[in-house]
Amino acid sequence: MILPVKMNDFNYDVVIEKGCINHVKEYLDLNRKVLILTDSLVPSNYANIVKEKSKEGYIYTIASGEASKSFENYGKILDYLVEHQFSRTDCIVAVGGGVVGDLAGFVASTYMRGITFYNIPTTLLSQVDSSIGGKTAIDKCGIKNIVGAFYPPHKVLIDTDLLKTLDDRQLHSGLVEAIKMGLTNDQELFDLIKNSNNLFDDIETIVTKALVVKKMIVEADPKEKGLRRVLNYGHTIGHAIESSTKYLHGECVGLGMLYFASPKVKKELKEVLEKYYLPISHNVEKKLLYDYICLDKKRSGNKITIVYVEEKGNFKFLNIELESIKDYLK
Helix, strand or coil: CEEEEEECCEEEEEEECCCHHHHHHHHCCCCCEEEEEEECCCCHHHHHHHHHHCCEEEEEEECCCHHHCCHHHHHHHHHHHHHCCCCCCCEEEEEECHHHHHHHHHHHHHHHHCCEEEEEECCHHHHHHHCCCCEEEEEECCEEEEEEEECCCCEEEECHHHHHHCCHHHHHHHHHHHHHHHHHHCHHHHHHHHHCCCHHHHHHHHHHHHHHHHHHHHHHCCCCCCHHHHHHCCHHHHHHHHHHCCCCHHHHHHHHHHHCECHHHHHHHHHHHHHCCCCCCCCCCHHHHHHHHCCCCCEECCEEEEEEECCCCCCEEEEEEHHHHHHHCC
16 A cells, blocks of 8 residues: 655655565665664664665664664764765665654755655554654754654655564554554544454554554644644653653653543543553652653743543644643643
8 A cells, every 4th residue: 555645845655565675676766875774673684675675785773772863873874974975866764663763864854955765664653653744853961852853754665564573562662653643533543453352463454544644634734833733642741751761652652641631531541551561650750740841842932732632533732831731740
């Protein structure tokens, strides 16, 4: 299946097909120098497949984890591109999860003022969320994604077969972003996840339905001026929890969603989180959460916009006083 994404004057395709990494040359222009950015936990054969199909491929491996989204790594990759004489007509291919995609996209957006960027996400989290939309970023001062750019990929390959190498915790953590899409925009998707008897039997449908929701949103609001803010559901407090615990990103987003849901939705959401062995509580102090939230990019002056879910499949924006967020932290 090919899902076309149209963002103002920049259009690109998302290919959703089991085994498509084995036919990568049919979808991506690799007849040039290709930097394949990956991380230490991604099976090496994924990057090697892309290299073998490239005219002149180079694999650059970073350490796994959020800490790799740093200015230090950003600078090292730029040095590597210069050292190997990459030109404006060459490209970068991300083969990994959200960290790899964010970093690769940001490098591509700035090297020679922008070179071709392809994304092959290898985690469920990156497949349903960060694979499309064009957000690229690195972290600074302990704040996630505080430095970045909107730079859409030129093409995305979604191969759900790559998810078979994930452990259950990573898989279920990534599922949270699909749960988010369902709770805010697609009740059928939420119910599919809730009632699934075998996640892998339903995974391609779940990924596709989640991407259809995200495609609709990013096309309507490419630069996060309005509707796109719904994708932040669960993230305001989720990022705060993530900065203070060892929980995975998706686990923290799941916790964050619980704060901004009606009692009825919260009860059902807790049941789904527990079904997939995801946390429903944490021990981060409210003051730490509040201090982090004060640095949130969605803050405007003394107000912040939150996403609230009253009924499954529907949401509303609440523009509240920053001080009022303390009421939700209870």
